[in-house]
Amino acid sequence: MNTKLWTVDKQDPIKYSYPQIKEASDLLIEGEVVAFPTETVYGLGANALSDQAVLKIFEAKGRPSDNPLIVHISKKEQLTVLVDNLNETARKLMDAFWPGPLTLVLPKKEGVSQYVTAGLDTIAVRMPDHPVAQALMEISGLPLAAPSANLSGKPSPTTAMHVEEDLIHKISGIVDGGATGVGLESTVVDCTADVPLILRPGGVTKEQLEEVVGDVEVDPALIHQEEQHKPKSPGMKYTHYAPVAPVYLIDGSKEFLQRTISVSLSEGKKVGLLATEETISAMNTTGITAIACGTKTDLSTVATQLYDALRAFNATDVDIIYSEVYPEQGVGVAIMNRLEKAAGHRIIKE
Ligand code: TXA
Ligand code: MG
16 A cells, blocks of 8 residues: 655644645545544544444554544534533543543444444543644544554554554555654543543643542552453553563662663673663663663653654664663653553562
């Protein structure tokens, strides 16, 4: 398949990049799959109201069919064809965080494609805060089902180049609107229960949600992956975000990290280090591949750069990757959730 590439203006795509947006929208209307930027990560979009189009997403990604998709909308009116009943909690969260990195799980309306929701009676919906995503929905007039635009199991894409790496010749087009901002996927909140439940930590933190709706719970399966709990969000059970070499999280001092690296080097291994700029500059990195991701003084910079850093190791010949850990506060919760998955929960404690 020929994959079209369009580069668009990300501030005002309709004004400055109309022909490209129109061409991409027409493909979406024809039932094709097109990748586009959102404020979190790149999405792999298709007409959410067409079974045929939605099935193409699963095929291109190699996504298990029991893992439902998020439906993206540009206007709240679009909810009327997707969602059955909006409670007070959902309304408050939408008013506070949309457009933005928050996905709400809501009762689904009769008639929504069973493929989008993987047969569940709920539907995940979000309104992305990105002019390119909004322009595509506005010009096509469609709600877009869109998972992250990576091959299943790989880190989510934060640039059009990442999408190309994974999906060239497998999809009809990629709209390049530059690097995404948040860098981690949206927070997924189940609003169907009495107390809203976080199914996936992300760009909007638990603290921010609680300011708007009071108590919020976290799916117990997310708290250090207690094995006895099955996650309520189907996608959370899959290994994910993993580079080719195995990742180990090092929970301890810099000295411990340095010693762990030395042991691997003495065993003849090629070692990768994923850490903040300040950690890397404080360490002896002779003979290893160190890739920086952000600074600890502002964890949002780690979120923004994490997936690019994980992917960058695939262009190296490292046998093993050591990563430092982050405080589980604010966006640190989402960072650690993704890192633990990338590491398959291999954590070495000092
Ligand atoms: O930031 C994001 O959310 C990105 C951008 C493209 O919008 N999208 C994204 O989609 O991360 P995806 O498919 O990679 O992750 C969607 C997550 C999965 O864990 C899936 O299982 C869960 O949302 N999900 C979708 N529908 C659900 C539902 N009805 N109930 C529970 N979980 C659901
Ligand atoms: Mg994904």
